[in-house]
Amino acid sequence: MDNHILESKSVNVYYDDMHALKNISMKVEANSVTALIGPSGCGKSTFLRVFNRMNDYIEAFRMDGEVLMEGKNIYHKKMQVDELRKSIGMVFQKPNPFPKSIFENVAYGLKIQGIKDKEFIQNRVEKSLQQAALWDEVKSDLNKSALALSGGQQQRLCIARALAVEPRVLLMDEPTSALDPISTAKVEELINELKQNYTIVIVTHNMQQASRLSDYTAFFYMGDLIEFGKTEEIFRNPKVERTQNYITGRFG
Amino acid sequence: MTQLEQELKDLRIELLNMFIAVNKQLLKTEKAFFDFDKDIAYEVYNAEKRINALELKIDRDCENILALYSPVAVDLRFVLSVYKINHELERIADIAEGICKYINGLSKPFPSKAVEDVRIAEMFIQCKSMMEDVIVAFENEDTSTARKVFKKDEFLNEINEGGSANIIKNYNEQDAKSLFFLLSCVRKLERAGDLNKNIAEELIFSIESKVVKHQKKK
Numbered sequence: 001m002d003n004h005i006l007e008s009k010s011v012n013v014y015y016d017d018m019h020a021l022k023n024i025s026m027k028v029e030a031n032s033v034t035a036l037i038g039p040s041g042c043g044k045s046t047f048l049r050v051f052n053r054m055n056d057y058i059e060a061f062r063m064d065g066e067v068l069m070e071g072k073n074i075y076h077k078k079m080q081v082d083e084l085r086k087s088i089g090m091v092f093q094k095p096n097p098f099p100k101s102i103f104e105n106v107a108y109g110l111k112i113q114g115i116k117d118k119e120f121i122q123n124r125v126e127k128s129l130q131q132a133a134l135w136d137e138v139k140s141d142l143n144k145s146a147l148a149l150s151g152g153q154q155q156r157l158c159i160a161r162a163l164a165v166e167p168r169v170l171l172m173d174e175p176t177s178a179l180d181p182i183s184t185a186k187v188e189e190l191i192n193e194l195k196q197n198y199t200i201v202i203v204t205h206n207m208q209q210a211s212r213l214s215d216y217t218a219f220f221y222m223g224d225l226i227e228f229g230k231t232e233e234i235f236r237n238p239k240v241e242r243t244q245n246y247i248t249g250r251f252g
Numbered sequence: 253m254t255q256l257e258q259e260l261k262d263l264r265i266e267l268l269n270m271f272i273a274v275n276k277q278l279l280k281t282e283k284a285f286f287d288f289d290k291d292i293a294y295e296v297y298n299a300e301k302r303i304n305a306l307e308l309k310i311d312r313d314c315e316n317i318l319a320l321y322s323p324v325a326v327d328l329r330f331v332l333s334v335y336k337i338n339h340e341l342e343r344i345a346d347i348a349e350g351i352c353k354y355i356n357g358l359s360k361p362f363p364s365k366a367v368e369d370v371r372i373a374e375m376f377i378q379c380k381s382m383m384e385d386v387i388v389a390f391e392n393e394d395t396s397t398a399r400k401v402f403k404k405d406e407f408l409n410e411i412n413e414g415g416s417a418n419i420i421k422n423y424n425e426q427d428a429k430s431l432f433f434l435l436s437c438v439r440k441l442e443r444a445g446d447l448n449k450n451i452a453e454e455l456i457f458s459i460e461s462k463v464v465k466h467q468k469k470k
Contacts, residue, residue, distance in 0.1 A: 207324065208322055211324065236328070237329075244325050247325055248323070248324060248325055248327050250254070250257070
């Protein structure tokens with residue numbers, strides 16, 4: 001994998017005495033979808049949040065090792081976390097729009113960056129909503145409250161909000177677990193289209209979603225990265241018995 | 253045990269029943285052939301309906317498992333191989349039925365000299381042995397036993413190659429029909445060998461995740 005954008009090198013994460021991630025080394029290929037799978041508490045969400053330093057807010061969090069984005073250590077003391085998060089956006093499990101209009105939600109990231117050019121903001125909002133496959137559904141009513149949208153629309157709005165600042169990487173933490181099958185299908189279709197321009201790392205509990213969506217899959221178990229490889233290899237013929245037991249549902 | 257595991261266990265039992273039923277057809281066909289026993293030949297003919305029904309049941313079970321449980325990795329390979337083996341077994345049963353039809357179509361036994369020359373007894377022995385190998389390989393998930401089939405298939409091919417020459421050598425107008433039927437029986441047993449080889453290849457794919465078909469080194 002030569003065209004990687006993210007890399008973790010011997011990453012260990014602790015929450016107080018709990019060793020949450022154990023010596024994780026892994027590369028994430030650019031313009032691909034990488035799925036992180038594993039049972040609850042295996043460390044996959046912790047690992048996802050390592051990439052945009054979301055764990056920094058947790059008091060008991062401690063980390064060693066290196067996390068690189070395009071070769072630069074994102075935990076370097078000179079790294080501006082706000083700048084990092086412009087490059088690495090995040091979408092959460094439950095849609096979390098702000099109690100503002102659709103337009104304001106998408107424009108929010110641009111405004112806090114200090115951008116004031118109205119035409120620029122307008123164009124970027126439209127582009128982001130189009131990329132998130134929501135434009136046609138909301139274009140006539142951009143001033144409507146985001147909270148009035150359906151769950152699936154709200155999640156696509158959150159994706160549009162993340163895209164508005166033009167990140168390189170999108171981190172998604174179970175982005176469809178709160179959605180119905182139709183909304184899930186729309187978000188999955190969107191992820192598939194977005195990978196042409198973005199690198200996506202997604203945490204999912206849904207094995208079929210991981211196999212449908214991702215190019216690479218990483219299986220975590222009790223803080224260890226058990227197996228990482230091309231998704232078709234992981235789901236056709238995993239090399240490690242523990243991976244096989246997990247994906248075939250023989251342990252939870 | 254998860255529901256999928258239970259379904260796969262049931263599917264394994266179903267296919268084993270199919271193996272046993274088809275093996276029985278082959279054993280009865282051999283007896284009908286050498287004893288020129290038309291009653292046994294009819295038995296084989298009548299049992300074919302049961303084999304066909306079993307084939308359809310296994311097809312449906314595979315389809316249900318794929319649709320409802322989305323198996324992956326070793327489970328997916330198992331279902332795919334059961335689906336293919338099921339069809340190969342049904343074709344072996346068709347071969348047994350075809351030979352029995354020839355027996356029923358004759359008024360007297362096959363000419364003994366020609367039967368000896370075409371070495372059909374050896375062909376039956378090899379076919380039965382291959383069938384036993386694939387059954388043992390399937391039951392015990394034992395690919396080394398599955399691999400024994402490949403050499404035996406080559407042996408069947410060798411015998412088959414001499415079939416036409418031996419029939420011509422024995423040709424006389426009176427026995428023409430019997431001799432043509434006999435040559436067809438040789439061809440059918442050779443085909444049964446190929447089908448057993450296909451089954452062995454599927455078992456290796458299922459257990460080892462190795463594709464050995466169309467390859468010289470297995």
